[in-house]
Amino acid sequence: MTEKKFVEVTAYYDSEGNISPLVIHWGDGSEYEIDKITDIRKAASLKSGGAGIRYTCRIKGQMRYLFLDDKRWFIEKIG
Amino acid sequence: MRNILHSDCNSFYASVECLYRPEIRDKPVAVGGDPENRHGVILTKNEIAKRFGIKTGQTTWQAKQLCPELMVIPPNFSLYKRFSDMTREIYLEYTSKVEPFGLDEAWLDVTGCVPNDKTGMATAREISNKIKNELGITVSIGVSYNKIFAKLGSDYKKPDAITEINRSNFKDIVWPLPVGDLLYVGKATRRKLSGIGVHTIGELANTPRGVLTDIFGKWGDILYTFSNGYDSSPVSEYTENSDVKSVGNSTTAPKDLTSEQDVDIVMNVLCDSVSRRMRESGLKGRTVSISVRDCNLFSFTRQRKLDEFTNITSEITRAAIRLFRDSYDWSHSIRSVGVSVSDLTSDTTAQQISFFEDPNKNIKLEKLDLAIDGLKNRFGTFAVCPAIMLIDKKLSGFDPIQEHTIHPVGFFK
Ligand SMILES: [Mg+2]
Numbered sequence: 001m002t003e004k005k006f007v008e009v010t011a012y013y014d015s016e017g018n019i020s021p022l023v024i025h026w027g028d029g030s031e032y033e034i035d036k037i038t039d040i041r042k043a044a045s046l047k048s049g050g051a052g053i054r055y056t057c058r059i060k061g062q063m064r065y066l067f068l069d070d071k072r073w074f075i076e077k078i079g
Numbered sequence: 080m081r082n083i084l085h086s087d088c089n090s091f092y093a094s095v096e097c098l099y100r101p102e103i104r105d106k107p108v109a110v111g112g113d114p115e116n117r118h119g120v121i122l123t124k125n126e127i128a129k130r131f132g133i134k135t136g137q138t139t140w141q142a143k144q145l146c147p148e149l150m151v152i153p154p155n156f157s158l159y160k161r162f163s164d165m166t167r168e169i170y171l172e173y174t175s176k177v178e179p180f181g182l183d184e185a186w187l188d189v190t191g192c193v194p195n196d197k198t199g200m201a202t203a204r205e206i207s208n209k210i211k212n213e214l215g216i217t218v219s220i221g222v223s224y225n226k227i228f229a230k231l232g233s234d235y236k237k238p239d240a241i242t243e244i245n246r247s248n249f250k251d252i253v254w255p256l257p258v259g260d261l262l263y264v265g266k267a268t269r270r271k272l273s274g275i276g277v278h279t280i281g282e283l284a285n286t287p288r289g290v291l292t293d294i295f296g297k298w299g300d301i302l303y304t305f306s307n308g309y310d311s312s313p314v315s316e317y318t319e320n321s322d323v324k325s326v327g328n329s330t331t332a333p334k335d336l337t338s339e340q341d342v343d344i345v346m347n348v349l350c351d352s353v354s355r356r357m358r359e360s361g362l363k364g365r366t367v368s369i370s371v372r373d374c375n376l377f378s379f380t381r382q383r384k385l386d387e388f389t390n391i392t393s394e395i396t397r398a399a400i401r402l403f404r405d406s407y408d409w410s411h412s413i414r415s416v417g418v419s420v421s422d423l424t425s426d427t428t429a430q431q432i433s434f435f436e437d438p439n440k441n442i443k444l445e446k447l448d449l450a451i452d453g454l455k456n457r458f459g460t461f462a463v464c465p466a467i468m469l470i471d472k473k474l475s476g477f478d479p480i481q482e483h484t485i486h487p488v489g490f491f492k
Contacts, residue, residue: 016379040375044215049099051165051215053376070161 004048009066009073021055021066021073032059034066043067048076082199083314084187085221085229086206088166089238091183092123094216095162096152107131108150114139122154126238159183162214167317169209172331172415173202177317184233186226188314191460192477199223203241211239225310228253230262249308254281261305268302271295280306326362327419328352333473335374335412340467342416343400344474347465349418350396355452357420361427363388364420367398373411381406388424391444392451395420 008025024032036058043054045067052069065076088094092110097103107128112119119139131146139151163182170177176188189202199222210218217239221232224245231253232242244252258280259269271294277283283291284306291299304310328349336342357364368382383402389395399418407413454462461476468475 014377016377018377040377042213042376044098044211044213046098046215047101049101051098051162051213 004074004077006072006074034059045076080224082190083223083226083229084203085233086185086218087233088183089217089219090123090125092159093125095159098215103150106150107146109133110152110154111139114143114151165214175316176314178315186314200243225308226312227262227305227310228308256280258283325419325421326353326357329417331415335414337412342403344467344471345416346399347396347468348475350399351392353418353420354390354392354395357390361425362423363390363426364423366422368419369399369402370417371413372415374414375411392448
């Protein structure tokens with residue numbers, strides 16, 4: 001993955017309006033369940049270009065940054 | 080002495096565009112009107128474009144002639160507005176006195192808003208880092224004891240810099256600058272000053288006040304005040320809309336709160352400030368709200384209606400703490416807490432005397448608050464406090480009320 005990749009996300013909205021992403025839909029039909037969110041903070045992504053809320057996600061044993069930038073979700077590119 | 084910051088986002092529109100387009104970051108970039116349109120002008124340019132002589136206000140086709148490879152991006156104002164709002168949210172974590180000046184600049188009065196041991200410089204560094212990490216853009220910040228010098232400080236060194244202008248260095252930093260650098264000194268004023276041999280801010284400061292008022296009238300007085308660092312105009316309180324519907328205070332704690340005692344301490348400080356402000360404004364309120372944000376940025380608000388209108392510190396504090404205890408399960412430590420009181424009425428409104436309660440009890444508590452307010456007004460916020468605040472002075476050592484309680488609007492508004 002080299003580019004900023006916008007993705008579809010299934011998320012849980014609690015009654016206070018807090019958002020927890022649950023599943024990432026990869027566009028090619030594959031789905032990635034988020035096993036655990038280890039950190040949530042406001043952050044910019046210099047690598048992929050964007051800013052918003054950054055969820056540090058563990059997916060199949062790997063760490064990925066998932067960003068909620070305004071209303072769209074993207075995965076920060078690796079490397 | 081006041082601690083005033085002026086924060087200025089560097090090449091604001093261009094920086095936001097470069098954040099979103101990593102591939103153009105090392106190229107000359109400007110945000111501006113269509114180069115095909117002869118009237119389109121450059122609104123902002125990045126540092127690289129600056130080196131080609133690109134200037135704000137140039138027509139886009141002129142700029143293209145100076146630098147044919149210049150990337151000219153059409154403005155996306157809703158995106159800039161979003162970033163402007165995000166910077167303001169960060170500023171408001173430090174103080175409620177945030178006075179925006181355009182989309183990309185703001186004054187902050189952080190006097191007494193942060194734990195005692197933190198200087199204006201340390202706060203400026205924190206804000207600068209936060210904006211860099213959270214928004215991916217940079218700011219220049221001026222730190223000073225008045226708004227005029229703070230503004231000069233943010234212009235002094237760019238990008239991504241902090242300049243402190245204090246009483247001992249202002250003659251070295253400010254006085255050699257051209258008068259035109261002073262806020263609101265335009266071409267006409269500059270020309271007149273040049274006519275009497277005044278070219279620098281220092282020369283202006285050392286011109287007798289009478290000479291300036293003879294030439295400029297009241298404006299001469301302002302010039303004298305600005306150039307000598309005598310400006311005492313306050314930083315306005317930030318308000319979404321100006322009519323008061325609630326009185327509130329919130330704080331991002333100097334460390335994460337991990338126990339009920341921590342929260343009690345912060346609640347005591349906040350409620351003391353809120354209820355004092357209500358008394359100063361002649362208000363009582365009936366609904367107490369708390370807002371809590373945990374270290375994962377999860378937040379909630381809760382509110383509860385009281386039986387009677389009140390502005391008694393101990394009643395508001397008790398209600399806020401009880402509301403917190405009833406609604407938080409301590410799944411995470413807490414980053415920030417806020418308290419506000421709404422459903423306001425004038426404190427002269429006749430009170431219904433409760434059938435079962437001792438009517439003299441409230442009068443006693445009101446007298447107590449009155450006495451404490453008197454002490455605090457004379458000797459400062461920390462003169463008297465509940466014993467719990469002595470347990471952790473790091474948590475209790477911020478003063479949301481500060482010294483300046485009158486909030487007229489900005490300079491010439
Ligand atoms: Mg700027």
